[in-house]
Amino acid sequence: MSSQELSQETTTADQRAAAILVVHVGQPHGRARGGWKKDVHFDVAEGYAVFREKCLAKFTEVSSSPDAHRRPIQLPENGAGIYIKKARNGSPERYVRLSSENFAATLLHRWSLLTQNDLARLGDFRFEAFLYVERAAAPGQFHRATTQRVENARVQWMAYEAANAVNFGTITAHHLNIVHARRPNNTAFEVPTENTTAQAIALDQQREDIRRAYVAAEAERQTGEVMIRLNGLWMPVEVGIISSRRAIGLPDHGIFTQGIPHQFNAEAPSKPTMPDTDHQYDESMEEV
16 A cells, blocks of 8 residues: 555545654664654655654754763664554564555554544554664763873874974974873874864964074174274274173173163152251150
8 A cells, every 4th residue: 555545544634644753772673771752743645764854853853952962872873764663562572664665554554453542532643653773982081181191192293293294383292292191092193173273383383483583683693893902903803792791791682772771860859958857866865
C-alpha cells in the first residue's frame, strides 16, 4: 500500500499524523538508557525521508538542551535510523527500522492494531518512534602548566621553528609554552588561530620594530671626533663613544639633549626675606 492510501485510511480530515520521538542513549534492539521525548508532526504522503529529517531536527533541539550539555550526545557514525514499535506492547528487540520501502506499510500495520478505546480518542493518538544515539567522546584532559610540561612545549615550538623556517618572538613563545603545556598528551603542535595568539605576534612585531629603530639610531652615533694635540698640532681623532664613556666613568646612555646638558634651574623667590619668628627663642624657657 502506498503512503497516499495509508493517508486516506488513517485520516479523513487531512493527511497529517503525529508521532512521539523518543531519543534513547544506547544500541537498537538492546538496553537503552535515558531518553528525551519530542512531538513530531508529519505528512504521511511526504514519505520516510521527510519524516526522518524532522526527527533529526528534533534531535538537534535535544542536543542543545542544558541537560544534554552536561553529558553531550551524538548520532552514531554508522548513520541514524528511526525505529517504530510495530506492536502495541512490543519489546525493543522487535522494533522495526523504518525505510522508504516499509514506511507506509509499517504505519498501516501499527494503525490496524488500534483498539476501540484508541479509535475513540483518535485525535490524541501518536505513533511511537525511537532514535538511538551515543554519548559523545569526552575531550582530552587538560593539564596544569607545570615546569616540565612548559619545557616540553618549548621543545615542540623550537622544532616547529626549525621545520618551517619561522621565528617566534618572546611574547609569542611564552604564549605557546602555556597553551601547549595545558593541552592533552600527544597533541600535535600547531599555532593557534585565535585572537590571543594574533595579539602576541603583533606585540612581538612591534618590539622588533622598536629594536631595529634603536639599533639604527645607535649606529649613527657610535663614533665621534675628539681633538688631540700631538707635537703641538691639534688633530681630529675618531673614537668610540661608548668606550670613551666607560673610560671616564660615564653611563652608556646619553646625558645631553641636543647638545644642552640637563640642569635644574631654580626659580627666584618672589617675596623678600622675612624675619623668622616661628623659631625665635622663648624667653620664658631661658635658664636662670
